[in-house]
Amino acid sequence: MKEDYYEILEISKSASAAEIKKAYRKKAIQYHPDKNPGDHEAEGMFKKAAEAYEVLSDPNKRSRYDQFGHRAFDGGGGFGGGGGMNMDDIFSQFGDIFGGAFGGGFGGGGFxxxxxxxxxxxxxxxxxxxxxxxxxxxxxxxxxxxxxKKLAQGTTYKTCSTCNGHGQVTRIQNTILGRMQTSATCSACGGLGQIVDSKPANADAEGMLVSEETVSIKIPAGVVDGMQLKVSGKGNDAPGNGIPGDLLVAIEEKPHETLQREGDNLHYDLYISISEAVLGTSKEIETVTGKVRIKIENGAQSGKILRLRNKGIPSINGYGNGDLLVHVNVWTPKSLSKEQREFFEKMSDDDHFQPKPEKEDKSFFEKVKDMFS
Structure with missing residues (x-):
């Protein structure tokens, strides 16, 4: 089981954005590869801290994590808050958080x-x-x-002559306080340390081509409308030896003809005739896993709710399945034949047709209360 992100950073679940950043910086400096050369355990802790920070520093991801836990980012194929991150991912996204703690830079091939x-x-x-x-x-x-966008075949790069491959340009100025050294990102290569040497004629200035690719996405059971999943490395390529971006997949739930979703529970409106309510019947209804037949006892009252356990939606947080709530509605005909009308007029004073609610015949408010409990 994956460790809790709050426990990894040693913060409370009510921690502010500033506290999260401070905690991550402390952990990242503690387990930084430059400070722990060759220590694989420290490298693992460094990656865990970065993964926790990636999720908790993003309000949307943090909200989903607080609600669903790690299952909010499950699904394989690169899904995750940051589980697919490597060292290049971490330094490209969060390198600025270290400030000058490690000599002011992270090399393209080193740390x-x-x-x-x-x-x-x-x-x-x-x-x-x-x-x-x-x-x-x-x-x-x-x-x-x-x-x-993918790197075009045949695109090559060469060392940037402006910064000599360092990605930064250093300037030394003489001031009244002495010699001052300043560094800035190279404007010629944008900090890459290399520029395009040659590229196909149909590629853009960065040596990229737009191509169509079929991506396999494994979507776990129980996702909710509006949830966003991530497929690592299936976004646009980056120039040079950069890291591909990610493919962010937003979930949209299509309306169902007969079922209404409420969290992990489902609701189904079942209409029966007066005779079926009086005599009892059995009905075949649709669920998300196929059709099932349910029995309606004689004397069924309109508004009765039948609960089919575990016939709802699986919890994305791994807490089992919701239920299917079948709402029984007795359908009253709007027009009657002469014989039908005479029958009901005859029965209107019959003792069996007089309302006599029993204790188990709960009120509407009690049914609503039971439904949400």
Whole structure:
């Protein structure tokens, strides 16, 4: 089982954004690879801290994590708050949080040392995926065609002559206080330390081409409308030896013809005739896992709720399945034949047709209370 993100950073669940950042910086400096060379355990803690910070520093991700835990980012195929991050991911996204603690830079191939070349991450792509209630209940593998920027075959890079591959330009000025050294990101290469040497004629200035790719997305059961999943590395490529961006998948739930979702529970309106309510009957109803037959006892009252345990939506947080609540509605005909009218007129004074609610015949408010408890 994955460790709790709050426990990794040693903060409370009510921690502010500033407290989260401070806690992450403390952990990152403690387990930084430059401070712990060759220590794989420290490297693992460094990655865990970065993963926790990636989620908790983002208000939307933090909200989903607080509600669903790690299951909010499950699904394989690169899903996760930050589980697919490598060292380049971490330094490209959070390198600035270390300030000058490690000599002011992270090399493209190393983790420190005075070089200023930065690792660039490609831009993220966003798509929306519509899912039926059955797909949400059972989980589904989707194959989606995505247009993304990819490094064109034949594109080569050379060392930037302006910064000599460092990604930064250092200037020394003489002032009344003495010689002052300042460093700034190289404007020629944007901090990459390299520029395009040659590229195909149909590629853009960075050596990229837009191409269509089929991406497999494993969507776990129990996702909710508006939830966002991540497929690592399936966004746009980055120039040079950069890291590809991510594909962000927004979930959209399609309305169901007969079922209404409420959290992990489902609601179904079942209409029966007066004769069926009096005599009892059995009905076949639809669920997200197939059809089931239920028995309606004789003397059924309109408004009765039948609870089918575990026939709802699986909890994305791993707490089992919700229920299917069947609402029984007795259908009253709006027009009658002469014979039918005479029958009901005859029965109107019959003692069996007089309302006599019993204790188990709960009021509307009691039923609502039971439904949400």
């Amino acid at each position: 420190g040392g005075g070089g200023g070349r930065r690792t660039v991450k490609g831009s993220n792509l966003r798509i929306r995926v519509q899912l039926s209630l059955e797909e949400i209940a059972n989980g589904v593998d989707k194959k989606i065609k995505v247009k993304r």
